[in-house]
Structure formats: C-alpha cells, structure tokens
Amino acid sequence: MKNPKPTTIALLLAGSIAFLAGIGGLILGLKVLNALALYVALFVLSYFIIYNFMQVFIYRKIKLIYKSIHNLKLGKDSAYGEHLSDDPVNEVEKEVTDWAKSKRREIDELKRMEQFRKEFLANVSHELKTPLFSLQGYIHTLLDGALEDEKVNRMFLEKSSNSLERLCSLVDDLSEITQLERGEISIMPEPFDINKLTKEVFDAMESKAESKGIKLHIKKGTDSSFFVFADKERIRQVLTNLVDNSIKYGKTNGETTVGFYDMDENILIEVSDNGLGISEEHLPRLFERFYRIDKHRSREVGGTGLGLAIVKHIVEAHKQIINVRSTQGIGSTFGFTMKKSKEK
Template sequence: MKLRVLVFINAFAVAVTLSVANYYFQHNWHAVIVTFSVALIISFLIFYYLIEKYIYSKIKLIYKLIHNLKLGRDLRDALGEHVSADPINDVEHEVKEWAAQKKDEINELRKQEKFRRDFLSNISHEFKTPLFAIQGYIDAIQDDDLEDKDMARQFLQKAARNVDRLSYLIKDLDEISKLESGEIPINYSKFKINDLLREVIEASEMKAKQHHIKLIFKQKYDDSILVYADRQKISQVLINLIDNSLKYGKEGGNTAVSLFDLHEQVLVEITDDGIGIEEKFLPRLFERFFRTDTSRSRQIGGSGLGLAIVKHIIEAHQQTINVRSTEGLGSTFGFTLQKAKQNLPFPSLPTLKS
C-alpha cells in the first residue's frame, strides 16, 4: 500500500469520526461538512508528516539495507540505487526472502562444520594407526638391540608397509585437495574407451590373481567407441574402481567390466559378486574415509579416498557416477562419459570445482 493511500485512509477515518460526533451534538449538516473537510485535510497533513518522518523513512532505510545486503556492493552499483514506490510490501517480501536465505546459509555452515569435525577426526585416526604401528616396531627393534635379526627384518618390513600406507594417504589427500580447488586441469582429448578398458584390465590381472578373482571384459560392440575426456584421469577412475572390486570381492569370484553405448554418452560399469553393501550406506559411499566395514577395511588397507577421488574426477567431467548393490550378492559402479562426435570440432569444456 502506498504512503498517500495509507495516510488518506487514516485521515478519512478521523474525519468521519469527528463529523459523526459533530452531527450528534449539533445536528447541523453544514457544520458536519465543514468539520469533515477541515478534519480530513488537517489529519492528512499531520499523518503524512508523522508517518513519513518517523515510520516510512525508517522502513525505507531498512528496505535499502536489506536490498543492498542481498545484492552485494558490485551488483548494487551495476544496477544503481533502487527504492521501491511501495517499500512496506516490498520490505516484507525482502525480509522473508532474506531470512530464508540466511537460514539456508546457516544450515549449510552447520553441515560444513560437522563435515570438518568428522574429517579431522577421520584423518587423525588414519594417520595415527600407521604411525603407532611404526613406532611400536621401531621400539621393539631398539629394545632387542638387533640381537634377533630375523625378528628385526620382519618388523622393518611391517614398518615399511605402514610407511607406504602413509605415503598413499598423503598422495591421495594432496590429489583430492587439488581436484576440489581446480588446480588439476581436465585435459580433454578423443580416445577409444574400448582400448583403455583393455589396458587397465591387463594391468590389473596380476592383482586379480592374487585375490583369486577373474577379470572379465563384457564387450558388446565390435566397433571401438570414441569418447571425449581426460584419458589419464579416466584410467585412474577405472583402476580405483577395479581395485575396490578386488578388495571387496569374494575369493574365486568375478569382476566384470561392461560398456554400453548410449545416445550421446557411454556408460561404463564395474560389477563384482563380493560382499555387497547395505542400502543405508550407499548415500555415503563416496565420502572421504567412509568405510562400511571398519575392521575388514583396516586389514585390506588403502587410504579410504579412492571412491572420493573417483567421484571428483567424474563430476569434473560434468558426468555422473552411481552405485547399486545388494548385500551378499555384489555391487555395480557405473559412470558416464561424453561420446566424441565424428569430424566435428570440440569446444573446450570448463573444469568444475567440486
């Protein structure tokens, strides 16, 4: 409601009240009309002055403050100063919208704070476990004063494995930090995804034999499929997913790599027949350091960052990754890639920050 309309309504109410009172006491219509006119004009002027000076001006300041805070200085300067003709309704709308925005920001900050606490707790635990193990082995060797050389050799080998675990952890932390900040660029190129799958499978065969698991490439297409992505990083994605399937697969089982030709994309799936994952854990599976089976995961080893790195790489390609799993039957991880268009130039795609 505009200021003049608001003032007029109030002045009209006062004028009517005084006119009715005048008629009640004098019963003179001429005096009533004069009273109504004078009261309307005087009330209008008084109300307009008082509301404008003590109420409306304050509302305008509040409106401008909230409006400027919402837009930010740069955007506000670009748009110029803006004062609504009806700031009362606008300020109500602005306050509600601003309050909702601030509520969302507070909730997001709380989530980030919880994530920070969990991350610090997880990373301290991940570092503490191998460090305590290394310290224990070194203390045992020092106490023995190298008299039992066989024991010293065994302890040094175990300490070396824990040092390797620390190295993997630091390397993966550094990589995921750079992926999140966008420091690692996505170098797009055309390549045959079929050939890359074969290379990764051949490179993983030795590790698969150690786990007594058979690697299978379920290729449904005779012709090679060209994709447009970062070959090195997609190779890392495949290695991480196959390595994950071998760690949690069952002895004597299979890990199958499948390729599906979609309309404008290619779907790659890695399927195992291992222990599977409970449904309640699936939404958190790509979180850093998240483990569904802590005791077994500690025995298997690894940094706990492999799936988080996979997710960051795929999302940096503006693609999607998903997982479906049934406990006791196995899991399937699938991700998409952009198909390369034949004989057409490709625009450079931006690197996204996660």
C-alpha cells in the same frame, strides 16, 4: 482490513476526525451547512497532515532501512530502494523475511561445513595414527634387540615397510582429494578408446588379480572400440580404483567384468564383480571420504577409504555420473558415464 496502504489509512483517519468534528458541531448548534463546511475543511486538512506525517516519519525511515538491507544483501551500494512502491511497510516486511531466510540458510550451511571440517580432521588424524603407531612399534622392537635376531629382523623390517607404504598412499590420496575438492585439478579431455585403456589397466592389475585367482575380462559382445572424450589419465585412475576394489572385495577365484554400453550421447562403463556385495544400507554413503563397510578388512587389503571419493570427484568433474548397485553375497556393479567422442 489487511495491509492497508498509507493513503487508505490517511483517508479513513481524516474521514473519522472530520465526521466526529461535524457531528460535534451539529450537537453544539452549528447549522447543517456550516457543519458540512467544517467537515470538508477538517477532512482536507487532516488528510494532508496525516498523509505527510506518514510519508515523512514512516515511509522515509522505512525506506532507509529497506535500502540498507538491500545493500547488505547485495553486498554493495545500490540505487535500488529509491523507487519504493506506495506500500513500503509490506515490501520491507517481505524483504526482511526473505533476507532472514537466506541468512538462516547461509548459517546452516556454514555450520554444516564446520562440522564436516571437524569430522574430516578427526578422520585424518585417526587414519594417520594406525600405520604410524605400528611403525613406531616395529622400530622400537628392532632397536630393543630384534635387529640382532636373524629369525625376526627381516620380518619386522618388512612390516615397517608395509606401514610406511600405507602412510604414503594415505598421504597421496589425501593430497589428491584436497586438490580435487579445491578445484585445483583441471580436466584435460581428449578422444580415446576406453576399451583399450581398460585393457591397459587390466595389464597393470594382472598380478594382483592373479594372486587372488581372479580373472579380469571385458564383457562378451562389448569387446570393441568405444571412443570417449575425457581426461585419459584421470579415467585410468577411475578404472584402476574400481578394478582394484573388485579384486580386494571380490571372492577368491572370482571374476571382474568390464562392459561398455552406447547410450546415445554417452558411453556407460560398468565394472562388475561377483564378490562380497554391499548391503543396501551402505550404498548411499559408499562414495563418502573414509567410508568403509569393514574398516579392518579395508586396512588389511591396503585401503585408505578415499578411493571411491576420488573416483566420484573425477567423474563429476567431467559432469558425468557414477552409481552403484549391489546384492550382498552376489556381487557389485559400479557404473559411470563418459561423453562419447565425435572424433576417433
């Protein structure tokens, strides 16, 4: 019998005891009627004793355990557990298993976070080291005599300045991402035309694009107003990052196209380039902090590896999604959605 109830156990035990006693009585020469009376009396008595014994020693003790586990689970004193069913053993077993499972999950999550934190710290210090060490090198070279050498002193100062710039953008991105992750940055949405904003971003990136011969334009047929309800400055940051990447990882004399698509409730914004492209295996990890396909190349073009992580945070803070599709050697398209605005 699986999971018998206390009453069933008491009934069975009392029945057996009384039955054995009755048979014993018969063997020892009791009359049938007397043996029957003995049977009934013993049955009632032992049932009563066994049942109460179980109540007192098992049910109450288990109820206490059950209650404390329950309170522990809820993290407070609660009246739950006062009305335990007549099957406390099973219920406690279930409760304990559930509890163990949820604790297991919590521990796994904590371990994962701990691992995450360690990796992040290792990444940060590693990223800081590179520009810091170069800076140290340039300054030492200058102090060791290059300062007086008219042919190289300017070059070393410029290199120092570049390293310093990298250091600053790294620290900026780091503080940005920590703020986003701690939920300290609130989204302040307003209605605005995303086509207009894109053109502003194009203007700001114009000279960078030009230096690589890249043309920035709005996709044919989508060059009209698209009003979205979002945090304008944050979206400017998103567009700047995506356009910046399309230039950095685009091919010389290539082009970057931004298109807008009306999707009923949302507007889909797509930033495409015809550059390097990204192979399949990298796509799922692209939005992770510090994830770069080619670290060396990214550093060379002034990347911190945090841009896409920041972009993803901002889009998700708007409760919208971002994705990427890409073919190596052909180009990449980053698409994100924003809520359509009812007002203009």
